[in-house]
Amino acid sequence: MRWRPVAVTLVLVALLAAAGAGLTRSAAGAGQDDPVRSVAADLRCPACQGESVADSRSPIAAAMRQAVADQAAQGRSRDEIRRWFVQRYGPDVLADPPARGVELLLWAVPALTLLAAGYAARRTLRARPRRSGELPTAPPAAGPAPGGAARWAWRWSALGLIAVVVSVAVAARGLDRPRSDPTPADPVAVAVGLARDLEAQDRYDAAAQMYREALRDRPDDTIRLRLAFALLRAGDAAGAAQAATETLAHAPELPDGLLVLGLAQRRTRPTEAPRTLRRFLTVAPEHPAAPEIRRLLATRP
Amino acid sequence: MIRPAGRRPRRVPVWPALVLAVTVAVGVVVALGLRSGPTPPGSDAGTTGPPVPAPALSGPTLDGGRFDLADAHGHVLLVNVFASWCGPCRDELPLLVDAGRRWSPQGLRLVGLNVRDGSEAVRALLDETGAAGLTVLPDPDGTRAVDWGVRGVPETFVVDRDGRIVDRQRGVITRQWLEQRVAPLLAG
Numbered sequence A: 001m002r003w004r005p006v007a008v009t010l011v012l013v014a015l016l017a018a019a020g021a022g023l024t025r026s027a028a029g030a031g032q033d034d035p036v037r038s039v040a041a042d043l044r045c046p047a048c049q050g051e052s053v054a055d056s057r058s059p060i061a062a063a064m065r066q067a068v069a070d071q072a073a074q075g076r077s078r079d080e081i082r083r084w085f086v087q088r089y090g091p092d093v094l095a096d097p098p099a100r101g102v103e104l105l106l107w108a109v110p111a112l113t114l115l116a117a118g119y120a121a122r123r124t125l126r127a128r129p130r131r132s133g134e135l136p137t138a139p140p141a142a143g144p145a146p147g148g149a150a151r152w153a154w155r156w157s158a159l160g161l162i163a164v165v166v167s168v169a170v171a172a173r174g175l176d177r178p179r180s181d182p183t184p185a186d187p188v189a190v191a192v193g194l195a196r197d198l199e200a201q202d203r204y205d206a207a208a209q210m211y212r213e214a215l216r217d218r219p220d221d222t223i224r225l226r227l228a229f230a231l232l233r234a235g236d237a238a239g240a241a242q243a244a245t246e247t248l249a250h251a252p253e254l255p256d257g258l259l260v261l262g263l264a265q266r267r268t269r270p271t272e273a274p275r276t277l278r279r280f281l282t283v284a285p286e287h288p289a290a291p292e293i294r295r296l297l298a299t300r301p
Numbered sequence B: 001m002i003r004p005a006g007r008r009p010r011r012v013p014v015w016p017a018l019v020l021a022v023t024v025a026v027g028v029v030v031a032l033g034l035r036s037g038p039t040p041p042g043s044d045a046g047t048t049g050p051p052v053p054a055p056a057l058s059g060p061t062l063d064g065g066r067f068d069l070a071d072a073h074g075h076v077l078l079v080n081v082f083a084s085w086c087g088p089c090r091d092e093l094p095l096l097v098d099a100g101r102r103w104s105p106q107g108l109r110l111v112g113l114n115v116r117d118g119s120e121a122v123r124a125l126l127d128e129t130g131a132a133g134l135t136v137l138p139d140p141d142g143t144r145a146v147d148w149g150v151r152g153v154p155e156t157f158v159v160d161r162d163g164r165i166v167d168r169q170r171g172v173i174t175r176q177w178l179e180q181r182v183a184p185l186l187a188g
Helices: A003-028 A035-041 A059-073 A078-089 A103-126 A148-174 A187-200 A204-217 A221-234 A237-250 A255-268 A273-283 A290-299 B014-035 B087-106 B119-128 B143-147 B175-187
Strands: B058-060 B066-068 B076-082 B108-115 B136-139 B155-159 B164-170
Touching: A003 A148, A035 A059, A035 A078, A059 A078, A059 B108, A059 B143, A103 A148, A103 B014, A187 A204, A187 A221, A204 A221, A221 A237, A221 A255, A237 A255, A255 A273, A255 A290, A273 A290, B058 B136, B076 B087, B076 B175, B087 B108, B087 B119, B087 B175, B108 B143, B119 B136, B136 B143, B155 B175, B164 B175
Parallel strands: B076 B108, B108 B136
Antiparallel strands: B058 B066, B076 B155, B155 B164
16 A cells, blocks of 8 residues: 555645646746836736736826836836835735735635645544554444545545646646737727728818828828828818829829829819829729719810 | 433534634624725725825926926916827816816916827817817826826826825816815915
């Protein structure tokens, strides 16, 4: 019966190793390579629920990350930065505020429960009389050992517990670690979205401004064309013509480009407008705007 | 209690009783703790803590001037933290401007701390809300607001004539709040 202590020792070692590995993994997730992120990860975002300053996308959290970065750049230590935030936001800004009072129970109860369970298990499992008289407190074995069922219950519970720990450990491997650099929203897409909203509100000047900002970041003909449309509607025919011309420089046969250019030219260079609009009709006779353009050309030859 | 002869006296189950007692005690303590209600400091909308000296606040304003909190000494100052991307800010700006206009003879000053915003967007907001005259201090990265312990926008601080924060309102201010929290300071 020498195998039993060996097996118990092996299981204990395996459990301890798993616990150690788990601790290391979760500690590594804090990102020790980036001190700013590690400080921000331990601060609670005051505008959110259950999110750290490092993970939240709220503007205040972004500002707090900037404040952490600024202070880290000034050479302040982690504790100094944390104290700075506590002075301004109170101790609740810390993700793990110092435990006090009733909160200590949260730590004490599981520990006490484990200790009590361990003690009870030990009592049940150890109270096995080899010979009557050797252990006077235990009743003599008669028939099936009394407490045998309890012993089995303990063993199965322990096995179940180990199975839970192992399965959690295995499942945790499959979980993706949160990426340390969440890709920020594409500023160009945001600008274009805003511009469309502005167009829907008939604020074409502001929309054109947004399209210009988007174009600065990404010179894209689709955006330039939208800019031309917005400028045309805002009454800036010259700007619209210029934007449309730039688009046509890359794609000379683009129907929408020809359409905007032609419409803009009706105000800037009325002599060239019919030629451009006719080219538009040749390129895209089925365009939704084609009947309207035909009507325009017919009324003013 | 009569025990049958020849049987060992039944042992009093000490441990289960103890565990039960401890569990009940813990339950009572926790229940009492919950009953008293979680009151994390600073979670309520309006906080009237002891007055604290206002953090420094100075720099170029949106219209090219200069603002310094120290220059507002002797005035009651409302510091409104706002942004053009914040809907409720849009709603409360007219109220603030109106209060500033009404109470400026009594020594009220207004300053807007414009958090993480673009100058074009904030000018448009000021024009739309009739707040074009507001002194606005841009805070492009939001660190000034963090220095003031701002938790969200809008948030409004009341700085008294001695340069101390005597009140703050998280969220939108109301006419009633202005009457109750700001007007008494101006009278005194």
